[in-house]
Amino acid sequence: MKFAANSVGLVTAKTVHFDAPFRVSCGRDLPNLDIVYETYGSLNSDHSNAVLICHALSGDHHAAGYYNEDDKKPGWWDNYIGPGKAIDTNLFFVVSLNNIGGCSGSTGPTSINPATGEPWGPDFPTLRVRDWVESQRLLADHLAIQRWAAVVGGSLGGMQAMRWSLEYPDRVMHCVVIASALKLTAQNIAFNNTSRTAISSDPDFHGGRYYQHDVIPKRGLAIARMIGHITYLSDGVMGEKFGRELRSGSFDQGTESVLEFQVESYLHHQGDIFSENFDANTYILMTKALDYFDLAREYNNDPVIAFSHARCNFLVMSFSSDWRFSPQRSEEIVQALIGAQQAVSYVEIDAPLGHDSFLLPVERYNQVFTAYMKQISQHLGSDSHAS
Amino acid sequence: MKFAANSVGLVTAKTVHFDAPFRVSCGRDLPNLDIVYETYGSLNSDHSNAVLICHALSGDHHAAGYYNEDDKKPGWWDNYIGPGKAIDTNLFFVVSLNNIGGCSGSTGPTSINPATGEPWGPDFPTLRVRDWVESQRLLADHLAIQRWAAVVGGSLGGMQAMRWSLEYPDRVMHCVVIASALKLTAQNIAFNNTSRTAISSDPDFHGGRYYQHDVIPKRGLAIARMIGHITYLSDGVMGEKFGRELRSGSFDQGTESVLEFQVESYLHHQGDIFSENFDANTYILMTKALDYFDLAREYNNDPVIAFSHARCNFLVMSFSSDWRFSPQRSEEIVQALIGAQQAVSYVEIDAPLGHDSFLLPVERYNQVFTAYMKQISQHLGSDSHAS
Numbered sequence: 001m002k003f004a005a006n007s008v009g010l011v012t013a014k015t016v017h018f019d020a021p022f023r024v025s026c027g028r029d030l031p032n033l034d035i036v037y038e039t040y041g042s043l044n045s046d047h048s049n050a051v052l053i054c055h056a057l058s059g060d061h062h063a064a065g066y067y068n069e070d071d072k073k074p075g076w077w078d079n080y081i082g083p084g085k086a087i088d089t090n091l092f093f094v095v096s097l098n099n100i101g102g103c104s105g106s107t108g109p110t111s112i113n114p115a116t117g118e119p120w121g122p123d124f125p126t127l128r129v130r131d132w133v134e135s136q137r138l139l140a141d142h143l144a145i146q147r148w149a150a151v152v153g154g155s156l157g158g159m160q161a162m163r164w165s166l167e168y169p170d171r172v173m174h175c176v177v178i179a180s181a182l183k184l185t186a187q188n189i190a191f192n193n194t195s196r197t198a199i200s201s202d203p204d205f206h207g208g209r210y211y212q213h214d215v216i217p218k219r220g221l222a223i224a225r226m227i228g229h230i231t232y233l234s235d236g237v238m239g240e241k242f243g244r245e246l247r248s249g250s251f252d253q254g255t256e257s258v259l260e261f262q263v264e265s266y267l268h269h270q271g272d273i274f275s276e277n278f279d280a281n282t283y284i285l286m287t288k289a290l291d292y293f294d295l296a297r298e299y300n301n302d303p304v305i306a307f308s309h310a311r312c313n314f315l316v317m318s319f320s321s322d323w324r325f326s327p328q329r330s331e332e333i334v335q336a337l338i339g340a341q342q343a344v345s346y347v348e349i350d351a352p353l354g355h356d357s358f359l360l361p362v363e364r365y366n367q368v369f370t371a372y373m374k375q376i377s378q379h380l381g382s383d384s385h386a387s
Numbered sequence: 388m389k390f391a392a393n394s395v396g397l398v399t400a401k402t403v404h405f406d407a408p409f410r411v412s413c414g415r416d417l418p419n420l421d422i423v424y425e426t427y428g429s430l431n432s433d434h435s436n437a438v439l440i441c442h443a444l445s446g447d448h449h450a451a452g453y454y455n456e457d458d459k460k461p462g463w464w465d466n467y468i469g470p471g472k473a474i475d476t477n478l479f480f481v482v483s484l485n486n487i488g489g490c491s492g493s494t495g496p497t498s499i500n501p502a503t504g505e506p507w508g509p510d511f512p513t514l515r516v517r518d519w520v521e522s523q524r525l526l527a528d529h530l531a532i533q534r535w536a537a538v539v540g541g542s543l544g545g546m547q548a549m550r551w552s553l554e555y556p557d558r559v560m561h562c563v564v565i566a567s568a569l570k571l572t573a574q575n576i577a578f579n580n581t582s583r584t585a586i587s588s589d590p591d592f593h594g595g596r597y598y599q600h601d602v603i604p605k606r607g608l609a610i611a612r613m614i615g616h617i618t619y620l621s622d623g624v625m626g627e628k629f630g631r632e633l634r635s636g637s638f639d640q641g642t643e644s645v646l647e648f649q650v651e652s653y654l655h656h657q658g659d660i661f662s663e664n665f666d667a668n669t670y671i672l673m674t675k676a677l678d679y680f681d682l683a684r685e686y687n688n689d690p691v692i693a694f695s696h697a698r699c700n701f702l703v704m705s706f707s708s709d710w711r712f713s714p715q716r717s718e719e720i721v722q723a724l725i726g727a728q729q730a731v732s733y734v735e736i737d738a739p740l741g742h743d744s745f746l747l748p749v750e751r752y753n754q755v756f757t758a759y760m761k762q763i764s765q766h767l768g769s770d771s772h773a774s
Contacts, residue, residue, distance in 0.1 A: 184631070186622070186625040186630060186648070186650045187622040189631065190616075190625060190650050190654055191617060193654060197613065197655070201610070222584070223581060223585050226577070226580075227581055227614065229577075230577045230578060235572050235575075238577060239572050239573045239574070243573060244573065244576070244681070261678065268584070291648065323710070
């Protein structure tokens, strides 16, 4: 085995099929559901050590480990999931799924709509964060997990974790909310809308029915990803990573047309990779779920009232250089939790890497995350937490 | 006359034709130049009261006043140019031009290339900020202005003002640099590149030869403008202006497909207007000039050495909420000026409106700007400034 000692090593994805109709919050039904997921570690005898990982915009079920020995990259959160890592698979049974509406195997726009025999495409029901919580609840039932030791997520994943704490207060012991927000700001919505516009105005989009035309809206998706990349990194780290270095080296007069800054070719490369691996309808659906998320909407627009329904402990973390989900947004979560007299720990991590910090190795973040999860593991099966 | 007392009122644009070839910094020649410009106020007898306005990315020569009595909007900097305003046309002779490479009448990509009889399009020479300074110098000669009382500009305009102070130190008395930078950051370049990619990947772009196809890359230009709008405003002011208000009012379940946030329709509207009024090749050319601008490149990459060549006084202003040209960028200008022992005044204006603040009415900005220009007017014709 060539994997590091703190890697979960080789993993395989499983699929669970739910044959009953799934009522989506918009009122429509999906006739059935496939959910693709992975698990790491072992479920203990009283099923009290399960941790749910909620993924963000472009994530999937493959959060840790490798599919084969030649894999170049592990799962997207391998920095924090594994034996001895923050989410310690020696202690926890970790469940990571591809959300419905996704494009990595769970029922989504690329799935066949049985009513038409064609991919759902743009006809796939609009999803809210609460629909993901509900489908994750089905998965929990399937795995005989009555209560999660922790529901954990960054960014859009943090929104799912918070929604869990309100929808199923008795089924969550701890809620870990990283680089997230009670709702997006207008600027954030505007970035998402610009990305969606880039996709939908690509002539290869065909109103979302590109599958039938054997094309993908590559150009639009690439632009969406470029916008995402810029806004998920900080100005500082982009400067450090690329500065104003030119790819071709020198800045000779008269040859401007071939000049390209390093940051440009990096972005183009990232955009191209993404556009070949991610579904455009899923991107639109996921960003809309982000935009429309508003934790307190059904609670008289008061997040204090909302959080008064929770019965778990909270860990909230933010990153100093994150300007897309700034520490101020996390502080709003914390203030509402305090107002609702909930137990909450909050740490703003000094990290230069922007919003992407939640995915990347950051020492202080790792320390805080590890200590908190360790604490959870020492009280598994008990119900001693204050709420 | 229905115009306000402090308006320059009706104005008309003039065109000057320079018949000699114009050598561009990339080594190529433009066979001749048209420059469209406007002037406000009167040139005094010793020609010492002339102020040059340098425009930014999407600006033009129409900086103040109206073309006819039915005009809904005055020129783009009418807040600051007029009788009794910061740039007081009772005191100054104000010159505002459309930069070459522009799309408002000066020689640019939409002009006919005499060698082909077709619009220049993508074959128009790549321009640097120094090329604008050189063409502005031609205009100064034409107007018999030996020395500008002030060269003034915001954003990309500030870069032109700084370059003037180095290229023609004896022809600038004061340099007013607003919300600008010594060079762009990687993040800024990345935003510009994403905008250019949106334009160039629009199938209607045709490699820049869309004129010949009787189309314009509307979708790409609209996306570029949307990105611009988001980044030129602050998160805070977008929140104040639009919040998370939905255009259709209520948030009924089941009708998501028709929901649209106000900020979305605003951005689409702005994008559409812009795409019908601005030339795509000009947008690409202007943003490249922004990206490649680096004041100190030819001065051993040392802005202190660069500014040691200046012989004017400087006023530098920035805006607290401007994250595209942040106060830190202005402070770098100021530090370099201090290092070069130049006379510099610096004010960071507390303003919530982001980068666009430099165009908008902001009281403190107006006060500082007015006081500085007043001071200049009191020493016209003399040569008493320290340098």
